[in-house]
Amino acid sequence: MKRLEHLLQEVCSIPTAPFAEQRVIEYVRRFVRQRPRLRVLRDESGNLLVTLPGRKRAAPRWVFAAHMDHPGFVARKMIDPRTLEADAHGWFGIEYVIGARVRCFEGEREIAGKVIEATRARHDLLTVPKRVRIRVPAPVAAGAPGMFDQGTGRFRGKQFLSRGIDDQGGLAAALAMIDALSAKSGAPPRDVCLLLTRAEEEGFIGAVAAVLKPMLLRGSDRIIAIECSAVQPFAPQGNGVIIRVGDKTSVFNSSLTFFLTQQAMRLAANDKSFKFQRALMPGGTCEATVYDAYGYTAAAVCIPLGNYHNMDRAKKKIAPEHIDLGDWKDMVKLFIHLANNAGQFSEDNTPLKKRIEKRYNRLKKLLA
């Protein structure tokens, strides 16, 4: 299999859940060890920052941010030898959960079970499960992550499916970018970093920790939040990577979003196979909202995700998430292009003002 596909499949097959991202963290640490130019730092909350040094080290860094969790379960305790009590984390409708098959991961063991009971909580307009009971064939240790048992990453035509793509798919794209950059002989123009956060699906817990106690972030960072976001009728799968101008809660930095759009247009002009869209994706709130609210220069990029949070809304049942492989590859292309052209960004919207004033200067005489 080709390198990119292999990386996507591998990352989207790692077991994870909010607050139980240990396997993803180990994967990233191994990935960094295998690439001598990369460095990794960790904050006290367990968020990671991977850095590839650029040519101009004093200049603002480009930080691509993805979360390492996916909605699922964390084992609490055995109620009896065949019943596991677990916390449900991340949001999915309770009606999907009862009877759903779940796979728990403890060391090398995988224990497949079935949800038999759930307590209720409210989140936005959804009634969501809070604590569940899972019928299991063998005991599961406290702290083990559980995921909907919808299979590891696999390809079907142009589609890629897995039990978890939000946001392992985003993480895989960020790793693919830094892999490509670190394999090149020269350094990128600016430091390129990956901020990899924990427990996004429970309300950006890792990202909030990263801004309240910034051990990894700097005030001058330009942050690109990466997501797989619920597909919308106006931003369909197969139409390319999405420059996400906003989410359900807020809109993002105007000049950085403009820069992203300009760069995507440049890329499209030179590469006929590259496609992009520009949209406000209201299916959820992403970490760019957090970074923006705390004063960082933040924009967002995403790809359209089918069966968001494992919910097949048409069939009203749990299903694998899916993306279009072309959209994902376009996301990787865009990231590489951005990293290679990072030096051209100006925070004060100069390129936009120049464009506006060019026409103004030609036509202002007509105002007289």
Ligand SMILES: [Zn+2]
């Ligand atoms: Zn997500």
